[in-house]
Amino acid sequence: xxxxxxxxxxxxxxxxxxxxxxxxxIHGLLGENGAGKTVLMSILYGLYKPDEGKILVNxxxxxxxxxxxxxxxxxxxxxQHFMVVPSLTVTENxxxxxxxxxxxxxxxxxxxxxxxKEFCDRYKLEVDxxxxxxxxxxxxxxxxxxxxxxYRGADVLVLDEPTSVxxxxxxxxxxxxxxxxxxxxxxxIFISHKLREVLAICDSVTVLxxxxxxxxxxxxxxxxxxxxxxxxGREVIFKFDKEQPQTRKAVLKxxxxxxxxxxxxxxxxxxxxxxxxxxxxxxxxxxxxxxxxLVETLAGIRKATAGKIILGEIDITEASPGKRxxxxxxxxxxxxxxxxxxxxxxxxENxxxxxxxxxxxAKGLVRINIRETLxxxxxLIDSVAHRxxxxxxxxxxxxxxxxxMESLILGSRDKTTxxxxxxxxxxxxxxxYAGRLIDExxxxxxxxxxxxQHLSGGTQQRVVxxxxxxxxxxLIIASQPTRGLDIGATEYVRSKLVDMRNKGCAVLLISAxxxxxxxxSDRIAVIYEGRIVxxxxxxxxxxxxxxLLMAGGKFG
Amino acid sequence: MLPQTIAIALAFGVGxxxxxxxxxxxxxxxxxxxxxxxxxxxxxxxxxxxxxxxxFTALAFLFAYKCxxxxxxxxGQFLIxxxxxxxxxxxxxxxxxxxxxxxxxxxxxxxxxxxxxxxxVLKAKLGAHEVxxxxxxxxxxLYITGYMVNYPFxxxxxxxxxxxxxxxxxxxxxxxxxxxxxxxxxxLLLVAATHYTLCRTTVGYEVRAIGLNPSAAESGGIGIxxxxxxxxxxxxxxxxxxxxxxxxxxxRRFIEGFSPGxxxxxxxxxxxxxxxxxxxxxxxxxxxxxRSGGMxxxxxxxxxxxxxxxxxxxxILFVAAPMLIKYLLKRGxxxxxxx
Numbered sequence: 001x002x003x004x005x006x007x008x009x010x011x012x013x014x015x016x017x018x019x020x021x022x023x024x025x026i027h028g029l030l031g032e033n034g035a036g037k038t039v040l041m042s043i044l045y046g047l048y049k050p051d052e053g054k055i056l057v058n059x060x061x062x063x064x065x066x067x068x069x070x071x072x073x074x075x076x077x078x079x080q081h082f083m084v085v086p087s088l089t090v091t092e093n094x095x096x097x098x099x100x101x102x103x104x105x106x107x108x109x110x111x112x113x114x115x116x117k118e119f120c121d122r123y124k125l126e127v128d129x130x131x132x133x134x135x136x137x138x139x140x141x142x143x144x145x146x147x148x149x150x151y152r153g154a155d156v157l158v159l160d161e162p163t164s165v166x167x168x169x170x171x172x173x174x175x176x177x178x179x180x181x182x183x184x185x186x187x188x189i190f191i192s193h194k195l196r197e198v199l200a201i202c203d204s205v206t207v208l209x210x211x212x213x214x215x216x217x218x219x220x221x222x223x224x225x226x227x228x229x230x231x232x233g234r235e236v237i238f239k240f241d242k243e244q245p246q247t248r249k250a251v252l253k254x255x256x257x258x259x260x261x262x263x264x265x266x267x268x269x270x271x272x273x274x275x276x277x278x279x280x281x282x283x284x285x286x287x288x289x290x291x292x293x294l295v296e297t298l299a300g301i302r303k304a305t306a307g308k309i310i311l312g313e314i315d316i317t318e319a320s321p322g323k324r325x326x327x328x329x330x331x332x333x334x335x336x337x338x339x340x341x342x343x344x345x346x347x348x349e350n351x352x353x354x355x356x357x358x359x360x361x362a363k364g365l366v367r368i369n370i371r372e373t374l375x376x377x378x379x380l381i382d383s384v385a386h387r388x389x390x391x392x393x394x395x396x397x398x399x400x401x402x403x404x405m406e407s408l409i410l411g412s413r414d415k416t417t418x419x420x421x422x423x424x425x426x427x428x429x430x431x432x433y434a435g436r437l438i439d440e441x442x443x444x445x446x447x448x449x450x451x452x453q454h455l456s457g458g459t460q461q462r463v464v465x466x467x468x469x470x471x472x473x474x475l476i477i478a479s480q481p482t483r484g485l486d487i488g489a490t491e492y493v494r495s496k497l498v499d500m501r502n503k504g505c506a507v508l509l510i511s512a513x514x515x516x517x518x519x520x521s522d523r524i525a526v527i528y529e530g531r532i533v534x535x536x537x538x539x540x541x542x543x544x545x546x547x548l549l550m551a552g553g554k555f556g
Numbered sequence: 557m558l559p560q561t562i563a564i565a566l567a568f569g570v571g572x573x574x575x576x577x578x579x580x581x582x583x584x585x586x587x588x589x590x591x592x593x594x595x596x597x598x599x600x601x602x603x604x605x606x607x608x609x610x611x612f613t614a615l616a617f618l619f620a621y622k623c624x625x626x627x628x629x630x631x632g633q634f635l636i637x638x639x640x641x642x643x644x645x646x647x648x649x650x651x652x653x654x655x656x657x658x659x660x661x662x663x664x665x666x667x668x669x670x671x672x673x674x675x676x677v678l679k680a681k682l683g684a685h686e687v688x689x690x691x692x693x694x695x696x697x698l699y700i701t702g703y704m705v706n707y708p709f710x711x712x713x714x715x716x717x718x719x720x721x722x723x724x725x726x727x728x729x730x731x732x733x734x735x736x737x738x739x740x741x742x743x744l745l746l747v748a749a750t751h752y753t754l755c756r757t758t759v760g761y762e763v764r765a766i767g768l769n770p771s772a773a774e775s776g777g778i779g780i781x782x783x784x785x786x787x788x789x790x791x792x793x794x795x796x797x798x799x800x801x802x803x804x805x806x807x808r809r810f811i812e813g814f815s816p817g818x819x820x821x822x823x824x825x826x827x828x829x830x831x832x833x834x835x836x837x838x839x840x841x842x843x844x845x846x847r848s849g850g851m852x853x854x855x856x857x858x859x860x861x862x863x864x865x866x867x868x869x870x871x872i873l874f875v876a877a878p879m880l881i882k883y884l885l886k887r888g889x890x891x892x893x894x895x
Contacts, residue, residue, distance in 0.1 A: 299775060301774050301775060320777070320779070321774060321775060321776075321777045322776075322777025322778070322779070323777075324777075325776070325777045326777075331775065333775060338769070338771050338772065339771050339772055339775045340772060340775070341769075341772055342765055342768045342769045342772045342773065343768070343769065344768040344769070345764070345765065345768060349761070349765075353765065353772070353773075353776035354776040354777045356758055356761050356762070356776075357758045357762075362758050423757060423758040423759070424756060424757055424758075425756050425757060425758055425761060427756065
């Protein structure tokens with residue numbers, strides 16, 4: 001591809017990109033979200049038309065105006081979101097659009113099956129060909145997608161972020177399959193923003209940044225930090241400095257915690273662990289093993305069916321979410337758009353969520369100081385009762401009555417006010433606070449009144465962090481805190497978590513990303529089918545061991 | 557407000573075509589309507605008098621809507637409020653006005669609040685959908701008040717109505733002989749209070765949070781159930797206050813069937829007003845003008861009064877239809893390319 005330029009309203013997605021892939025290699029296309037990887041590949045696959053530039057296949061100038069043309073030229077693509085028909089079998093999906101027929105009308109099911117079988121064997125991609133797609137795990141569905149592309153005669157296979165939906169074990173299988181394809185002489189373009197994967201599987205790597213090619217390097221002559229620098233444009237931290245804790249005080253104690261999922265089936269089957277101050281406890285596990293329920297139960301939005309949650313010294317098993325927030329729990333939810341933020345609220349409104357009913361943000365509109373009111377009432381009665389010379393002192397009565405009214409309606413300004421009426425949001429205080437946090441957490445927003453739905457994913461996560469980390473939490477529960485974030489934002493979130501740990505917080509980190517668990521945790525707990533199957537010291541364990549435990553394998 | 561303005565213009569356009577097809581001069585009709593609604597103090601008074609009850613019911617719909625609730629039972633809350641106010645109005649005599657009027661208005665608030673509390677509790681505790689419960693309670697209110705003024709509280713005579721309330725509970729009229737009363741001032745204050753409550757108080761903040769994203773609100777420590785009940789109570793109270801205002805300021809008694817569907821108009825006006833308090837005020841005045849101007853139009857020209865109703869229906873149609881389409885599009889989910 002030469003000099004490819006493509007712009008969308010307001011964005012230059014691809015800026016004079018030259019991209020060369022050799023026959024028979026695995027070529028990584030690396031870049032952050034929005035760097036232009038998918039756009040470039042969509043042009044190659046005929047989904048978009050470039051504004052400028054040309055595409056050469058085997059040295060010949062070609063005009064790819066549709067995916068059909070791309071397929072004719074031997075280019076196949078597997079999208080991030082699969083395009084399979086869930087109710088059809090694997091074979092039916094693979095032959096879709098190129099069905100072998102008898103007499104041009106009838107489907108030749110036998111030939112189809114044999115053809116596909118032969119394909120699977122040749123590329124060593126094992127699939128149960130008669131299974132229905134929707135019954136298959138994601139990793140296998142992906143294999144079907146790859147087979148489909150091959151069946152249509154693809155020589156160049158584009159895989160768009162293929163590992164984002166896979167477990168570590170499935171990733172390993174995918175890598176084996178990609179190597180097998182290479183041995184068969186196929187060319188693979190591997191789109192990713194995960195550095196390790198690119199280094200592990202690719203022969204050469206092209207890095208994109210903001211729509212431009214930063215460079216193309218051989219995988220065996222580069223390393224992690226060089227690629228990261230190319231991708232982000234500056235040095236990236238992978239290891240964080242952690243101070244050793246002075247004390248070992250348990251902030252959160254969980255005893256035999258049990259809960260059911262939305263269908264009423266047991267999701268947590270007796271969880272025990274402690275999280276200590278100045279510690280990050282990483283909970284590793286394949287998604288759907290009870291992580292979501294664990295976080296929700298700790299947050300107080302899902303009822304525990306048995307067991308205890310103890311924060312500090314206090315049993316909070318029955319406490320409301322609001323109470324837990326006040327007691328020093330901060331939560332970074334896994335689904336920030338659903339649980340973490342109110343998309344239709346402004347940055348400011350989101351930042352005070354959870355503290356909106358506390359001073360200094362909330363102020364009494366009607367404040368009644370009971371003692372003062374009673375005093376004035378007594379004065380009033382006295383002044384009516386007390387008759388000098390048998391007549392009521394009108395002036396005295398009126399002034400007492402006025403004071404009584406004032407104390408009822410306006411309230412006094414001292415702090416002994418005990419009854420609060422309708423509570424007013426103090427706009428000056430909230431604005432100041434929001435402004436301060438926007439600076440402190442470098443939230444990229446036009447202003448504090450912008451709705452969070454208009455912000456990017458990374459910025460939204462910063463809003464969540466700003467809110468959760470700035471209320472002096474004792475315990476932070478961070479669930480998949482960097483999911484969907486680009487490398488810069490990921491680094492920021494991770495460094496903030498370490499900061500909070502160093503400041504004395506107990507941090508419970510729940511993540512499906514093993515790299516993340518590895519980089520941050522002081523201890524690693526592995527969750528499998530609602531149980532903590534092991535708690536390991538990262539110094540004394542290996543990724544293989546954790547991976548096995550995550551997949552339910554017992555170790556040793 | 558642009559979509560609403562376009563919708564209103566379209567409605568008048570289609571209305572003009574209707575007039576032409578039925579052999580009337582649209583220009584003449586519209587001018588008569590405009591003059592009738594705003595041409596003299598009487599017209600203006602009637603316009604605002606007609607707008608007053610709708611302001612209350614529209615604000616009631618708005619408040620619940622901000623909490624993600626469809627309170628379509630404003631009609632019932634309005635009627636109960638009106639009836640409670642009438643009861644207090646006829647039960648006391650000899651009270652000074654500055655006590656009697658607030659007392660009667662307070663009774664109206666209480667009645668409406670009760671009629672909002674029940675669906676609120678049903679929703680919060682049992683998950684019963686508020687559209688069903690508020691609508692059903694509307695009929696309960698209609699028939700209870702109907703029974704009351706036909707039997708226990710029936711005034712002598714043929715009409716199903718209570719006796720006239722004590723003069724001490726009368727809300728003063730502003731522009732006699734029009735029906736405009738001090739209730740319009742209460743309505744205007746309520747517009748301001750609603751805006752303030754929604755934007756500047758913790759109650760409003762929580763109500764809006766629940767309406768926009770109950771999951772996140774819950775995670776943020778907001779009591780969802782409490783919020784839902786409170787929103788419906790406040791919503792009902794607003795409608796009830798409107799009913800009380802009509803009784804104390806216009807009819808001076810509870811008459812069966814005195815509301816031509818103010819509760820339902822409120823729903824439409826809230827939508828036409830773009831679901832914000834100031835928009836609601838403007839939309840209420842538009843609807844009030846259609847009513848009072850329509851009457852003048854049918855008197856001075858030969859255009860039938862139904863044209864006013866047709867215009868009103870067209871405005872609702874043009875405002876509601878795009879909202880519906882938008883809603884359906886959102887649900888259909890437009891496919892997007894992810895990069």
